[in-house]
Amino acid sequence: MKKKTYKQMKNRLYREIKRRMMFEQALKFPVPVHVEHRNFDVLAIRKLVDKRMIPPNCDEYIKIIKHDMAHILADKLMDEGYICYYTREDQSDPIYEHGEIEARLEVAKPRNGGILYDQCP
Secondary structure (H helix, E strand, O other): OOHHHHHHHHHHHHHHHHHHHHHHHHHHOOOOOOOOOOOOOOOOOOOOOOHHHOOOOOHHHHHHHHHHHHHHHHHHHHHOOOOEEEEEEOOOOOOOOOEEEEEEOOOOOOOOOOOOOOOOO
8 A cells, every 4th residue: 555545544534533433422411402482473364256256367457356355354464553653753854744654563474485286166
């Protein structure tokens, strides 16, 4: 065996021993898992749709129903206090009377993107 090959094998062995020692040390002191518990409120809206009213090309009709339901959800969020509003007036320029209103809503997005059902049967 050549001297260069012997050194390469020796260094590889030392690296493997070091990896194993670090792994054993990590097992002795496991990292605590941080789990954050959140209380989730689910706001749900159901809308009954007469199947006889759905035209053959239902994409546009379903889109209208979804927009209507989104407006109902927005009203419900405002009424129940889920949306926080902040106002700020610009004090630097007294000539223009401008104010700024900001609405904030904290959201946790589901992993599957929120798609539960198909749009059209």
